[in-house]
Amino acid sequence: MNPTWLEPQMQQLRAAFAAGRMPHALLIHEAPGTGGEWLAQWTAQLVLCSAAARAPCGQCSACQHASQWQHPDLLRLTPIENSTQIRIEQVRELAADLALTAHQGGYKVGIICPADDMNRFAANALLKTLEEPPRSTLLVLVASVPSRLPATILSRCQRLRVAAPPREAAVAWLEAVRGPGDWAGVLGVLGDAPWLAAAADPAALLATAAEMRADLEQLSAGAGDPTQCAERWAREQLPLRLACFENWLTERIRTRLLGPDATAEVRRSAHSRAAGPAIRETFELLDAVRELRSSFDVPLNRSVALETLLRRLAPRRAA
Ligand SMILES: [Zn+2]
Known part of the structure:
Protein backbone atom coordinates (compact mmCIF):
# COMPACT_ATOMS: atom_id res chain seq x y z
CA MET A 1 0.00 0.00 0.00
CA ASN A 2 1.31 3.44 -0.95
CA PRO A 3 1.48 5.94 1.88
CA THR A 4 -1.62 8.04 1.23
CA TRP A 5 -0.12 11.23 2.66
CA LEU A 6 2.50 11.24 -0.11
CA GLU A 7 -0.17 11.26 -2.83
CA PRO A 8 -0.02 15.07 -3.44
CA GLN A 9 3.76 14.96 -3.92
CA MET A 10 3.44 11.95 -6.24
CA GLN A 11 0.81 13.78 -8.29
CA GLN A 12 3.04 16.80 -8.57
CA LEU A 13 6.01 14.72 -9.73
CA ARG A 14 3.91 12.75 -12.21
CA ALA A 15 2.60 15.98 -13.72
CA ALA A 16 6.07 17.53 -13.95
CA PHE A 17 7.49 14.42 -15.61
CA ALA A 18 4.62 14.13 -18.09
CA ALA A 19 5.09 17.78 -19.06
CA GLY A 20 8.85 17.38 -19.48
CA ARG A 21 9.47 19.72 -16.55
CA MET A 22 11.30 17.31 -14.29
CA PRO A 23 13.99 19.27 -12.44
CA HIS A 24 17.61 18.09 -12.43
CA ALA A 25 17.73 18.23 -8.68
CA LEU A 26 15.04 17.67 -6.12
CA LEU A 27 15.22 18.18 -2.38
CA ILE A 28 12.69 16.14 -0.44
CA HIS A 29 12.38 17.97 2.87
CA GLU A 30 10.68 15.44 5.11
CA ALA A 31 9.48 15.52 8.66
CA PRO A 32 11.57 12.72 10.25
CA GLY A 33 10.36 9.20 9.49
CA THR A 34 7.61 10.17 7.05
CA GLY A 35 8.84 8.31 3.95
CA GLY A 36 11.20 10.70 2.15
CA GLU A 37 13.42 7.90 0.94
CA TRP A 38 10.43 5.90 -0.23
CA LEU A 39 9.30 8.92 -2.25
CA ALA A 40 12.80 9.30 -3.72
CA GLN A 41 12.79 5.67 -4.82
CA TRP A 42 9.30 6.05 -6.24
CA THR A 43 10.53 9.07 -8.22
CA ALA A 44 13.40 6.99 -9.60
CA GLN A 45 10.87 4.40 -10.75
CA LEU A 46 8.80 7.17 -12.34
CA VAL A 47 11.63 8.27 -14.63
CA LEU A 48 13.13 4.81 -15.24
CA CYS A 49 9.88 2.89 -15.91
CA SER A 50 9.53 1.50 -19.42
CA ALA A 51 5.72 1.80 -19.49
CA ALA A 52 5.78 5.56 -20.06
CA ALA A 53 2.02 6.20 -19.94
CA ARG A 54 1.53 4.29 -16.66
CA ALA A 55 4.83 5.17 -15.01
CA PRO A 56 5.74 3.99 -12.51
CA CYS A 57 3.90 0.76 -13.38
CA GLY A 58 5.63 -1.30 -10.68
CA GLN A 59 5.60 -4.30 -13.04
CA CYS A 60 8.27 -3.75 -15.69
CA SER A 61 11.80 -4.92 -15.04
CA ALA A 62 13.02 -1.32 -14.61
CA CYS A 63 10.48 -0.71 -11.83
CA GLN A 64 11.25 -4.03 -10.18
CA HIS A 65 15.00 -3.52 -10.22
CA ALA A 66 14.66 0.06 -8.98
CA SER A 67 12.43 -1.11 -6.13
CA GLN A 68 15.26 -3.40 -5.00
CA TRP A 69 17.96 -0.78 -5.54
CA GLN A 70 19.37 -3.00 -8.28
CA HIS A 71 18.82 -0.86 -11.35
CA PRO A 72 22.14 -0.04 -13.05
CA ASP A 73 21.07 3.57 -13.63
CA LEU A 74 19.97 4.13 -10.03
CA LEU A 75 22.64 5.04 -7.50
CA ARG A 76 22.14 5.52 -3.81
CA LEU A 77 24.43 7.29 -1.38
CA THR A 78 24.02 6.63 2.32
CA PRO A 79 26.58 6.81 5.12
CA ILE A 80 28.95 3.83 4.91
CA GLU A 81 28.82 1.32 7.76
CA ASN A 82 29.79 2.66 11.15
CA SER A 83 29.75 6.22 9.93
CA THR A 84 27.05 8.82 10.15
CA GLN A 85 28.59 10.93 7.43
CA ILE A 86 28.49 10.84 3.67
CA ARG A 87 32.04 11.45 2.51
CA ILE A 88 33.65 13.25 -0.38
CA GLU A 89 34.93 10.05 -2.06
CA GLN A 90 31.36 8.74 -2.20
CA VAL A 91 30.11 11.93 -3.84
CA ARG A 92 32.98 11.92 -6.35
CA GLU A 93 32.17 8.34 -7.29
CA LEU A 94 28.51 9.23 -7.74
CA ALA A 95 29.38 12.26 -9.89
CA ALA A 96 31.68 10.18 -12.10
CA ASP A 97 29.01 7.55 -12.53
CA LEU A 98 26.29 10.07 -13.35
CA ALA A 99 28.52 11.50 -16.09
CA LEU A 100 28.49 8.15 -17.93
CA THR A 101 25.79 7.29 -20.44
CA ALA A 102 22.80 5.48 -18.97
CA HIS A 103 22.85 1.69 -19.39
CA GLN A 104 19.25 1.68 -20.51
CA GLY A 105 19.56 4.83 -22.61
CA GLY A 106 17.24 6.90 -20.41
CA TYR A 107 17.67 8.67 -17.10
CA LYS A 108 20.39 8.28 -14.53
CA VAL A 109 19.23 8.85 -10.99
CA GLY A 110 21.27 9.54 -7.88
CA ILE A 111 19.61 9.47 -4.46
CA ILE A 112 21.40 10.93 -1.45
CA CYS A 113 19.80 10.00 1.86
CA PRO A 114 20.06 11.48 4.40
CA ALA A 115 21.57 14.34 2.40
CA ASP A 116 22.09 16.36 5.57
CA ASP A 117 24.65 13.71 6.55
CA MET A 118 27.01 14.95 3.85
CA ASN A 119 29.99 16.59 5.45
CA ARG A 120 31.16 19.99 4.19
CA PHE A 121 33.65 18.52 1.70
CA ALA A 122 31.11 16.11 0.29
CA ALA A 123 28.57 18.90 -0.16
CA ASN A 124 31.12 21.04 -1.98
CA ALA A 125 31.99 18.16 -4.27
CA LEU A 126 28.31 17.74 -5.13
CA LEU A 127 27.99 21.38 -6.08
CA LYS A 128 29.83 20.91 -9.36
CA THR A 129 27.34 18.25 -10.51
CA LEU A 130 24.45 20.49 -9.48
CA GLU A 131 25.87 23.43 -11.40
CA GLU A 132 26.46 21.50 -14.61
CA PRO A 133 24.21 18.45 -14.47
CA PRO A 134 24.81 15.86 -17.19
CA ARG A 135 21.81 15.41 -19.51
CA SER A 136 18.92 13.25 -18.32
CA THR A 137 20.18 13.22 -14.79
CA LEU A 138 18.03 13.39 -11.69
CA LEU A 139 19.52 13.96 -8.28
CA VAL A 140 17.23 13.47 -5.31
CA LEU A 141 18.37 14.71 -1.92
CA VAL A 142 16.38 13.61 1.11
CA ALA A 143 16.83 15.64 4.28
CA SER A 144 14.92 16.40 7.44
CA VAL A 145 17.21 19.26 8.46
CA PRO A 146 18.09 20.93 5.14
CA SER A 147 19.51 23.94 6.98
CA ARG A 148 22.58 21.78 7.58
CA LEU A 149 23.29 21.94 3.84
CA PRO A 150 25.06 24.90 2.23
CA ALA A 151 22.77 27.53 0.71
CA THR A 152 24.52 27.03 -2.63
CA ILE A 153 23.18 23.45 -2.70
CA LEU A 154 19.69 24.38 -1.51
CA SER A 155 19.27 27.09 -4.12
CA ARG A 156 19.89 24.61 -6.92
CA CYS A 157 17.28 22.08 -5.83
CA GLN A 158 13.56 22.20 -6.28
CA ARG A 159 12.08 21.63 -2.85
CA LEU A 160 9.30 19.19 -2.11
CA ARG A 161 7.97 19.15 1.45
CA VAL A 162 6.62 16.14 3.28
CA ALA A 163 4.86 17.00 6.53
CA ALA A 164 3.99 14.54 9.27
CA PRO A 165 0.81 12.70 8.24
CA PRO A 166 -2.47 12.85 10.18
CA ARG A 167 -2.46 10.14 12.86
CA GLU A 168 -5.33 8.16 11.25
CA ALA A 169 -3.57 8.00 7.87
CA ALA A 170 -0.38 6.74 9.49
CA VAL A 171 -2.29 4.14 11.53
CA ALA A 172 -4.13 2.87 8.43
CA TRP A 173 -0.85 2.53 6.55
CA LEU A 174 0.87 0.73 9.45
CA GLU A 175 -2.04 -1.72 9.72
CA ALA A 176 -1.74 -2.42 6.01
CA VAL A 177 2.01 -2.98 5.97
CA ARG A 178 2.57 -4.47 9.43
CA GLY A 179 -0.79 -5.92 10.48
CA PRO A 180 -2.87 -5.11 13.55
CA GLY A 181 -1.27 -3.55 16.63
CA ASP A 182 -1.47 -0.55 18.90
CA TRP A 183 -0.07 1.74 16.22
CA ALA A 184 -1.73 4.83 17.63
CA GLY A 185 0.09 4.10 20.87
CA VAL A 186 3.40 3.64 19.05
CA LEU A 187 2.96 6.92 17.16
CA GLY A 188 2.07 8.59 20.44
CA VAL A 189 5.51 7.56 21.71
CA LEU A 190 7.58 8.20 18.60
CA GLY A 191 5.71 11.17 17.19
CA ASP A 192 3.98 10.97 13.81
CA ALA A 193 6.84 9.15 12.13
CA PRO A 194 5.27 6.09 10.48
CA TRP A 195 8.56 4.85 9.03
CA LEU A 196 10.14 4.73 12.46
CA ALA A 197 7.01 3.04 13.79
CA ALA A 198 7.06 0.42 11.02
CA ALA A 199 10.51 -0.70 12.16
CA ALA A 200 9.44 -1.02 15.79
ZN1 LIG B 1 7.50 0.26 -14.81
Missing part, protein backbone atom coordinates in the same frame (compact mmCIF):
# COMPACT_ATOMS: atom_id res chain seq x y z
CA ASP A 201 8.14 -3.93 17.84
CA PRO A 202 4.94 -2.35 19.26
CA ALA A 203 4.75 -4.35 22.49
CA ALA A 204 8.43 -3.88 23.41
CA LEU A 205 8.33 -0.23 22.43
CA LEU A 206 5.27 0.53 24.53
CA ALA A 207 6.81 -1.24 27.52
CA THR A 208 10.03 0.79 27.17
CA ALA A 209 8.00 3.97 26.74
CA ALA A 210 5.93 3.32 29.87
CA GLU A 211 9.10 2.79 31.87
CA MET A 212 10.60 5.98 30.44
CA ARG A 213 7.52 8.05 31.11
CA ALA A 214 7.60 6.92 34.74
CA ASP A 215 11.28 7.97 34.93
CA LEU A 216 10.56 11.34 33.37
CA GLU A 217 7.57 12.10 35.58
CA GLN A 218 9.60 11.19 38.62
CA LEU A 219 12.59 13.30 37.62
CA SER A 220 10.43 16.27 36.74
CA ALA A 221 8.88 16.05 40.21
CA GLY A 222 12.37 16.33 41.67
CA ALA A 223 12.55 12.66 42.69
CA GLY A 224 14.49 9.78 41.17
CA ASP A 225 18.18 9.47 40.42
CA PRO A 226 19.33 11.14 37.17
CA THR A 227 22.71 9.35 37.20
CA GLN A 228 21.20 5.89 37.48
CA CYS A 229 18.51 6.71 34.97
CA ALA A 230 21.01 8.08 32.41
CA GLU A 231 23.18 4.99 32.75
CA ARG A 232 20.23 2.70 32.23
CA TRP A 233 19.02 4.65 29.19
CA ALA A 234 22.47 4.84 27.61
CA ARG A 235 22.92 1.07 27.94
CA GLU A 236 20.20 0.06 25.54
CA GLN A 237 18.09 1.51 22.75
CA LEU A 238 19.38 5.03 23.27
CA PRO A 239 18.27 6.41 19.86
CA LEU A 240 14.75 5.15 20.53
CA ARG A 241 14.81 6.55 24.04
CA LEU A 242 15.93 9.95 22.82
CA ALA A 243 13.08 9.95 20.30
CA CYS A 244 10.68 9.18 23.17
CA PHE A 245 12.26 11.87 25.34
CA GLU A 246 11.85 14.45 22.58
CA ASN A 247 8.25 13.50 22.04
CA TRP A 248 7.51 13.53 25.77
CA LEU A 249 8.82 17.11 25.99
CA THR A 250 6.79 18.18 22.96
CA GLU A 251 3.65 16.70 24.48
CA ARG A 252 4.39 18.37 27.80
CA ILE A 253 4.68 21.76 26.17
CA ARG A 254 1.51 21.20 24.19
CA THR A 255 -0.77 19.81 26.87
CA ARG A 256 0.54 21.05 30.20
CA LEU A 257 2.34 24.29 29.64
CA LEU A 258 0.31 25.79 26.80
CA GLY A 259 -2.93 23.90 27.24
CA PRO A 260 -4.42 21.54 24.66
CA ASP A 261 -6.37 24.32 22.95
CA ALA A 262 -3.40 26.58 22.23
CA THR A 263 -3.39 27.79 18.65
CA ALA A 264 -0.41 27.43 16.36
CA GLU A 265 0.26 31.11 16.83
CA VAL A 266 0.41 30.86 20.60
CA ARG A 267 2.85 27.97 20.20
CA ARG A 268 5.06 29.97 17.89
CA SER A 269 5.15 32.97 20.16
CA ALA A 270 5.83 30.70 23.13
CA HIS A 271 8.95 29.52 21.36
CA SER A 272 10.23 32.88 20.24
CA ARG A 273 9.27 35.57 22.72
CA ALA A 274 9.59 36.04 26.42
CA ALA A 275 7.36 33.17 27.43
CA GLY A 276 7.21 31.97 31.03
CA PRO A 277 10.44 30.40 32.28
CA ALA A 278 8.93 26.90 32.45
CA ILE A 279 8.02 27.00 28.76
CA ARG A 280 11.29 28.58 27.71
CA GLU A 281 13.35 26.08 29.66
CA THR A 282 11.39 23.17 28.25
CA PHE A 283 11.94 24.44 24.71
CA GLU A 284 15.65 24.82 25.45
CA LEU A 285 15.78 21.30 26.81
CA LEU A 286 13.95 20.07 23.71
CA ASP A 287 16.61 21.68 21.52
CA ALA A 288 19.35 20.06 23.59
CA VAL A 289 17.75 16.62 23.23
CA ARG A 290 17.52 17.11 19.46
CA GLU A 291 21.15 18.18 19.41
CA LEU A 292 22.17 15.00 21.24
CA ARG A 293 20.07 12.90 18.86
CA SER A 294 21.82 14.39 15.85
CA SER A 295 25.34 14.11 17.25
CA PHE A 296 25.77 10.37 17.28
CA ASP A 297 28.90 10.71 15.16
CA VAL A 298 30.60 12.84 17.80
CA PRO A 299 32.55 10.75 20.29
CA LEU A 300 31.29 11.70 23.71
CA ASN A 301 30.15 10.00 26.86
CA ARG A 302 26.46 9.66 26.21
CA SER A 303 25.50 8.67 29.68
CA VAL A 304 27.14 11.84 31.06
CA ALA A 305 25.58 14.04 28.37
CA LEU A 306 22.20 12.50 29.07
CA GLU A 307 22.53 12.93 32.81
CA THR A 308 23.12 16.66 32.31
CA LEU A 309 19.87 16.86 30.35
CA LEU A 310 17.89 14.81 32.85
CA ARG A 311 19.06 17.03 35.71
CA ARG A 312 17.44 19.97 33.97
CA LEU A 313 14.04 18.34 34.42
CA ALA A 314 14.01 18.82 38.18
CA PRO A 315 12.01 21.78 39.43
CA ARG A 316 14.12 24.71 40.60
CA ARG A 317 14.40 25.15 44.31
CA ALA A 318 13.15 28.44 45.57
CA ALA A 319 16.11 30.65 46.45
